[in-house]
Each structure stands twice: as structure tokens, then as C-alpha cells.
Amino acid sequence: MADKTLVHFFKALRGADVSVSTAEAIEAVSAVNMVGYQDRALLKITLGLVLPKTVDEKAYYGRCFDQFFSFSAYDNDNEALEGELADLDLSQLENNDPSSAGEGQGKCPGSGGGSGEGESSGNQSGSESATELGKMLLEDDQVALSMAIAKAANKIGMTKITTLTQKGLYGRRIMEAMGLDEMEKEMWAAEKQDNDAGDKLAKKLRSGRDNLREQIKDYVEQQYVLQAAQTGKELREEVMRSVKLEHLREFQDVQRLVRKMAKKLIAVHSRRRRVTQRGLLDVRSTLRNNAAYDGVLFDTRWKATRVDRPKVIAICDVSGSVSAVARFLLMFLYSLSEVIPKVRSFAFSNSTGEVTDLFERMDMEKAIEETITRHMGSTDYAQSLVDFKELCLDAVDSKTTVIILGDARNNDGESRSDILKEFYDRSKQVIWLNPETRSRWNTGDAIMKSYLPYTNKAEVCNSLNHLERIIGKLLKNS
């Protein structure tokens, strides 16, 4: 039981962005076994030492712990009780919970279930209830109620809740598992009796039930936040990655995901560069150099691999038709500037302008907003390419990668693909990312076919997944 609580807590933690590995989970359990559940503060400190591993995670952990181990009903009474609740004997719980007979333990005496109604008429005079749930409600025993709720929730598999709309369903199921049906039958029976005692009992039960319903609602809400946050987030990220860029709207979330993806790429690729920097022992050169020292290998020579720092020049179409997509490419470029020191970014619609300094000065959101407002217009590829050539053809050398993002819809204007050819000849590679699917590349006013010969690679790029793959390839080749 105790371990089960912890396992649920781990799940909740993962939902709250604290990564908990299996090894850490095992450790947490043994640590808790050592300090026990008596002291809530100590439990919090203990788990806080074992599970979260960064300062951020500590903060998430603190919040999650308070939420998870809060049983508001008797918070003020006795803190230690909360811990005990998690650690209570099963037998004790079974006494409080009529539904546990269904668990097949065989330990529970048969009185819990159906026999309730028959006895009820006899007991009512003393304003007493025959059903377990009724008793609890009448006595207003908050501890027992909280435990019964937790137990019932366990039984119905509360942790499987995934979406917001299931809340009502799960609340109802918990009520049922706690023996609501019998209690209600008893209540109705009492009402029918038409005497004072019956009325009184029914009234009490009714208000007790309404309170309980509220309590369960809160509980379900809390559990939803703890348990479903993780799956919900995973689901959302999955969707965000594969949905078409122009349909992405939740800017905040996407920004976080893009940062995460860029960070991953940076981690993978910056590591490799350091290895190549060091190089291997150049045996031949070492021997030659040390001939003067009597052949003792004294002065070692290294085969230093020259690190090619990739230079990237990116030019984005920000005209109406592709601005939504450009926003995300700009976002990605912004994040990547950490790993590729030389990224120059340009934006164009009917003319081209450099936005590199904007990226350096402002934070992501502002820079992108500013770029788009500054360069918005109707597309003119010919003029834009002329400008582009003027601005940066001189900076292009054999190490430079030119990335062009655009749909090549030129409003029936000139293509000036000869300029692109100049870039193609001078640069290491020209990559064209087109947000439209391949079949639409040459339909309508799109003139992709005139540019295609002068690109090393032309790819469809309309989701974050595509973007990640392309940038990853770019880094790998550099």
C-alpha cells in the first residue's frame, strides 16, 4: 500500500517535469523505509534529496509534494496523520470500506455488502445508519472518509484518468465503490417511514452525501492534475511535432518544445566537436620531430582536425502565404544560434533585409514579431534575390550553407534563378525548404522548377519534425 502510494507519487512527479528514473524510484523507496512516514516534513526533505536533481526540479517537486500529500480534511488537526494514512494496515482499511469485499481477500466479513438494507429498519430509531458509508457520514469521521475515498479511487483505477472530461465519470465511480447505492436506498427507506427519526436520519444522510460529493469532486480534480498532466503533455507534444506548422497556434508551448529540440541537437553536436578538436596522435610527425632528442618521444604532435565551423545564411519568406511557417523557422534559427556561432538571418517578401542583429538584441518572441512586421508584403522573388545578392553574396564561401524558406509563389513575376545559381556555385550547399507538399510545387504561380536545378537539396518542411530532421542533418554534415 505504502509503496503503491509512492509509485503514484512518482508518476505525478514525472507529470510535473521531474524526471524520476527507476533506480531513483527504488532508492526513494528504501530511503522512505528508513525514515518512515511519521514526519511529513522529514518525508518531504528525504524524497527531495533523492528525487529532484536540479534547482528547477526541486521547485516543481515542492509544489507536487504539497499537492499530492494534502488531505485538506484534517490538515489542521494533525500533520502526522497524513503520513500514517499512506501507511495504514490493510485490515484497518477494509473495516472502513465496504467495497473491499470485492477485492477477493476473503478476510473481510460478509456484512459489508448487500445485507445493509434489511437491517436498516431495525436500527433507525437511534438515528443510526446500517451501512458503512452511512455510519461514516453520520459520525462525520473525516479521516475514515478520506481513507475510504483513497481506497475506492485505488480500486477503480483512478490513475488511468487521462482527459478532463472523464472527471464526472470517475467521481461517480468512486461514489459507487464507496457504497453509495446502499446508502441511498437506506436514505429513501428512512424518508418513506414518515416519522421524525426517519426524517432526521434522511436529512443527515442527504447533507452528508452532498458534502461527500463535493469532497470527491475535489479529490478527482486533484488526482487529474497530478496524474493526467503527464500523458496530456506527451500527447500535446506529439501532436505539436507532427501538425502542420501553419496550424500551430499555441505559441508558448511550441516555443518551449522548439527550445527543447534545439537543446537536444546542441547537446549531441557540441559534444562531437570537442572530440575532433583534440585529434589523434600524429605518429609520423612525432617521430620526425623527436629525431633530435635521440628518438625519445618527447614532443608529441597531434593530428589536429580542423573544425569546420558551419556558416549558415538563412533567408525566410515572410509574406502572407508562408509567414506562419517562417515564424517557426526563425524560432528554430534563433535557438540554434547557440550551437552555430555564425548564423545570419534575412527576411524577405518584396525586398530583403537582414535581421541578425534583431535576433541578438531581442528575446525570441519580440525578435520574430519585429521581423515579420518589418518585412511583411507581397512576394517578389526577383527583387528579393537581387537584394540578397547585394547584401551577402560576398560573405558566401565554400563553407557556407544557404537555407531558403519559401513556397516559390512569385505572383507570376520573374524568377531570376541566375542569382540563385551564383549562390549555388559559391556556397557549400543550398537547401530549399518548401512548406507545401511536393505535388503543389509547380502549380499556379509557383515556380519551384526554375529554382530546383540550383539547390543541393529541396525538401518539404511543414512540421517541427521535419525541421528537426533537416537541422540535424545540417549539423551532422558540418
Added chain:
Amino acid sequence: MNSKQELSAQDQIKAITDNFENVGYICNKDISTALFLSTSLQKPILVEGPPGVGKTELAKATAEILGCEMIRLQCYEGLDESKALYEWKYGKQLLYTQVLKETLGDILEGAKGLDESVKRLHEFGDIFYSEEFLEPRPLLKTLNAENRVVLLIDEIDKADQEFESFLLEMLSDYQISIPEIGTVKARSTPIVFLTSNNTRELSDALKRRCLHLYIPFPDVHLERRIIQSRVPDVAESLRNRLVSFVQHLREMDLKKIPAISETIDWARTMLLMHTDTLDPELVKDTLNVLLKHEEDISAVGSEVHKIMRELEKEER
């Protein structure tokens, strides 16, 4: 999990706190719990926090409580296993070969051909690569120690990532493989502290093997107690005033926020000045003890009067 055992866990933690206090290290429950878990789970502790909050001090205090030796390994960029683990005593090896040249001649005398000479040499084994010629560095010293020691791996974030990976075997199994000698296991499990100033993100593999303790700046009460324990001669009113002042500085936008060690230094300065009150002019003159950047000093210098007035108001 009987109640007696649980009780003893709490008592042990309490005892650790008290012991720390006896050696002049005032700590909160987090720290003593960390030490308790570390000894009972046999796991290293990774200590993080801003500079000057007593991360290194924690290891020293632990060694003092337990009455055992502390071995310190200061990390820096380019630190490798020859400096952390072991090194052959090249000088000694060279010297011995020179001295023994004659002896070698005697041994090889009369040997016919290369084969026989090599065979004779083999009979002497690898004397030059035995423990005699091994220079143990901090990690090997720790493993070889007869009694329990405290190992402090200071500023692990300054070392290269390769070194971090190299430490993994040490941290999880308390053993290290040396190619020439074999696997060396710890004779008694050491208590290991790693400290980090967060100049770079440590790898998950390393973090996973450690308990993670974050020491933040202390609150007013804790800091007062620390000053009381470290600089006991400072009058109470002055102590309270100066702690509040430093706490106030921590909320300002400064390049380097003063830590506990700076507060202690400042308290000592006040003691040297033979003063019982904190007057603004004196504060201005001694700000360089607290703040380490010229811009910070000038920024705070102009605000001293205002801060002092606010503090007085608060006290009332």
C-alpha cells in the same frame, strides 16, 4: 518498519544536527538528513548552491564530527586520472634503473643470446610496475584508506565531461579499475561529497548516482545563528543589524551577491573596528569586504543611508 526504527532515524538526524552545531557548523534539517541518508544508503552527496554558502565547509565539518581524515580533490579543466587517481613515480623508476644498471649487467652475465637474457629478466617480474612505484592520488588514497574517510570532490563542474564519466564507477561501486594492477575496491566505504557551482549542467548519469542537496542562502534566523557560532564576540544588536543588512543586499540587483562567508568576514571586520553599532559611514568604508565588484560597491554605497533607515523602521 517498526516505530522504534523510525524513531531512531529521527533521533539520528537530530544528533547529526547537534554534532554539526558543536563543531560550529549551523545547518538546517535538509543538510543533516542528507548526511544521514548518505551514510545509510551509502550514496555520495552532490551539493549545489551559490558560492560561499558552505558547501566545502560541510565536508570539512563532517570529517570533524566523524573524526576522520578528509581527502580533497580539487577539479579543474584538464584534470585527468593521472592527477586524480594514480601516477607512476617516473623519477624513482628512472633512478632505480640507473642505479641497478650494474646489477642488471651481473644478472645478464653469461647469458647466451637475446632469448636467454629476456628469460632471465622475466624471472624478476614487473618490479617497476608494483605498488612501490605507484604514486596514489586522492581517489586511490580514499580507496586504500584503512578507516573511513571523507572524500571531497570540489567543483566537479569545472572538470571535463570525460572525467565525470570516469568517476561513475567510483561513485556507484566505490571501486576503480587500474589497467596495470586490477580493480581496487574501497576497504571502508567513504563518505563522498561532490560540490558544483553550476557553471555547466552535469550529466544525468552522475546525478542519478548521487543524492542532490541544494544549499540556498540562509534565512535571517539561520544566518544569525551562524554568525553567533562563528564570530561569538560580536554584540547581539550589531549581529542582528548586520545580518539584516546583508539580507537586504541579497534582494538588490547585484553582480555578485554576498554569501555567508562574506557576512562572517564582515562581522570579523566589525570586531576589529571595535564597534558596537552599524553607522552608515563605517558601512560605506567596509563595503569592499562584502562586495567584490566596483559597480556593486558604488551602487550600494549611494543607497546605504536609505537601507539603514529602512532597517530601523523594520525593527521598530
